[in-house]
Amino acid sequence: MTPTAPSPGLPARIVRSVPGRLVIFFVSAALIGLVVGRVYAGLGLPHGDIPFNEVTPLIEALRLLPIVLAYVLLVRSIESRRLTELAPRKAVPHLLLGLAGGLAAVSLVTGALGAMGAYVVDGVNHDVHWLGPILVLGVGAGVGEEIVSRGVIFRLVEEGLGTWAALLVSAIVFGGGHLWNPNATAWSALAIALEAGLFFGLLFHVTRSLWVCMGAHAAWNVAQGPLYGIPVSGFDQHGLLASHLQGPVWLTGGAFGVEASVVTLALGSTLTAACLAVAVSRRSLVPPFWRRRHVDHG
Incomplete structure (x- = not known):
């Protein structure tokens, strides 16, 4: 007889629920954004509304980094799956x-x-x-x-x-x-x-x-x-x-x-x-x- 895998506890079910994962993504993106913001400021990059013509690859990469990292964290760590999409x-x-x-x-x-x-x-x-x-x-x-x-x-x-x-x-x-x-x-x-x-x-x-x-x-x-x-x-x-x-x-x-x-x-x-x-x-x-x-x- 194959042993039955133990069901996840309440905290795990909350984290893996749809609302839980939505919260985790946006909170982690915000927290990563705070860290990236310090790096951004430390590099002396311009703040505020930057004209499109003045945006550099580094500026855009730092803008996107919190979203990308938060998504990878969500999929790989919380959902425990490959990034098939x-x-x-x-x-x-x-x-x-x-x-x-x-x-x-x-x-x-x-x-x-x-x-x-x-x-x-x-x-x-x-x-x-x-x-x-x-x-x-x-x-x-x-x-x-x-x-x-x-x-x-x-x-x-x-x-x-x-x-x-x-x-x-x-x-x-x-x-x-x-x-x-x-x-x-x-x-x-x-x-x-x-x-x-x-x-x-x-x-x-x-x-x-x-x-x-x-x-x-x-x-x-x-x-x-x-x-x-x-x-x-x-x-x-x-x-x-x-x-x-x-x-x-x-x-x-x-x-x-x-x-x-x-x-x-x-x-x-x-x-x-x-x-x-x-x-x-x-x-x-x-x-x-x-x-x-x-x-x-x-």
Whole structure:
């Protein structure tokens, strides 16, 4: 007779619970951030709102370090598993797939707006600063926001409350997080929640790869700003193409940029529907824990 493994005690169950792991991640990120902040100050690096053009690889690496270390700690020490969603062997192919998809998506939106006369190219800028914007909009947003929104919030909420709740919660958090951006409105936050929050959540669900999400997120931002010269989430950009948006705000997104455009919302909704169709065909949508228990005992 095989001996039964002892069940974990109450403290262990609390630590490994979904709420416990959420708290552990954010607390550990904050504590690591305090240490990294001391290192940052000791190196004499600039504080406050740094212009994109002045951000260096070291600055962006120190910004991301608390999030990355807290996630590795959560997965390896608390969950005691491999980082399959960030497996090294998947890095290159999945990043390239995401980068290509993100570039294609923003190019479709820009092309559609151009065809409608809402996106106008005025010329070419030859003094574009690429490094800083790519670090902030591509690496910073792609890595940091995807780990928090999809790797932590979506994944853990899905584990407890199911896929539908995870999509709702992660999309609300993701959209709400953009409310403090320049030129943000309630509509722009809602648009980002619907077109990007839901899509990236389902993209992670069907691929189980943060690499794909990071690549798509990074390419979307970099193509908008440094390439097409469109404001990215409210931040004005000096891109390779000197351009401007014209027409009604509902079409162009106004000062916030095309992420608040109905054209982007339509494309994002289409991509979301495609990912949902894949999930439904695979029967991979996760029910909430109480329905899983009912099935297990039914």
